[in-house]
Amino acid sequence: MRYSLLKQMLSIQSPQDLLKSWFKEACEKADNPETQGTAMTVSTVDPEGSPSARVVLLKSFTENGFVFFTNYDSKKGRDLATNPRVSVNFHWPHLGRQVHVFGTAAKTSRKVSENYWNSRPRESQISQCISKQSRPLAESTSLEELYNSYANQWANQPIPCPENWGGYEVTPTSYQFWVAQPNRLHQRVESTWENNQWNTYELYP
């Protein structure tokens, strides 16, 4: 009998709950949970309309969506400052599943960013502080030297969260769930937020 993803979706509370349970399973069944479970591709659009995609890590779920952390002055941060719309893709080959989310991204509160920053290893904090993410790196610049110099400068002191670093909360407006099936008769179900409710329907694969 054909496994009905649609039925499964309808039997749970919301698409967000389904994403959460798939995410949990993807992490539990991954050889490397960080790269295989929590990795997602986030696409943004610049003011000229050119799209750009990169992998980031999903760090937490919120009531409305989910959160990733980055440098606000990076390419993605600059894109989001002018256009908050994002397309996010999760691909879990070890489960034969994909989820494609459309939504908007908004900066998390400073408190959320600082709390996560304080939980990070000191080495990651230093690397983040010396990185002008997405900017050209001069040939004459040694990242190792920058790292060591920063580490010495801040020896024995807590490293504060930089102003230009923090989280984005993605609030989905639609989700597409995809499950691999034999003979390429894949199941694909979309849930879109319309008229204050989730409308759920199947799509051709």
Ligand SMILES: Cc1cc2nc3c(=O)[nH]c(=O)nc-3n(C[C@H](O)[C@H](O)[C@H](O)COP(=O)(O)O)c2cc1C
């Ligand atoms: C598995 C993986 C996880 C990554 N996680 C993050 C992340 O959580 N935050 C981040 O800013 N960059 C992360 N990166 C680096 C980004 O893919 C990207 O190179 C960087 O954020 C700069 O992107 P941008 O120039 O498009 O803004 C990760 C890369 C990989 C391959």
